[in-house]
Amino acid sequence: MESSPEIKTPEPESSTASNIFFELIYSPVNILLTVIIVVLVYKIYKSKSTKVAAELPELPKLRKDMTVAELRQYDGSQPDGRVLVAVNGWIFDVTRGRRFYGPGGPYAAFGGKDASRGLATFSVTSSDKEYDDLSDLNSMEMDSVKEWEAQFREKYELVGKLLKPGEEPTSYSDEEVEESDIEKKKEK
Secondary structure (H helix, E strand, O other), X not given: XXXXXXXXXOOOHHHHHHHHHHHHHOOHHHHHHHHHHHHHHHHHHHHHHHHHHHHOXXXXXXXXXXXXXXXXXXXXXXXXXXXXEEEOOEEEEOHHHHHHHOOOOOOHHXXXXXXXXXXXXXXXXXXXXXXXXXXXXXXXXXXXXXXXXXXXXXXXXXXXXXOOOOOOOOOOOHHHHHHHHHHHHHHO
């Protein structure tokens, strides 16, 4: 008896295509290239972040009350690069967060300004008023401002108070700084 010729059934193209795709993606050369790219990107990122840290000299601690006009000078554009932001009547030195609050940062609108209204209303805008008393904010917005103030107190150095028009600044000494900070925390 004659044997019938062997009939081969064609394999579906999708399995062949998936095999080729799998072989291309998971080849040792591609895995090696991916690892090299990841390492290079990490080194580039690391070198840029250390350059930014090296560019900013350690600034002396600033402790004083300011008016809104005085605060505007600290938007990060001056030679020392210091950035201050006011939240709920308190001024914080956010220079460590310069890439966020300094020129070109996503929150640069807050640099050198009172950010309370913007933080309360979830808007990246600051108040252009000489002094914003926040009296028109509702209770939820005021709660939000207080939460932001607490976060800024934890993360950044307190500089002083944002002065209302006609209000006199407090004269701080090194000893008073620690005592007044402790008293303010107790008031909460």
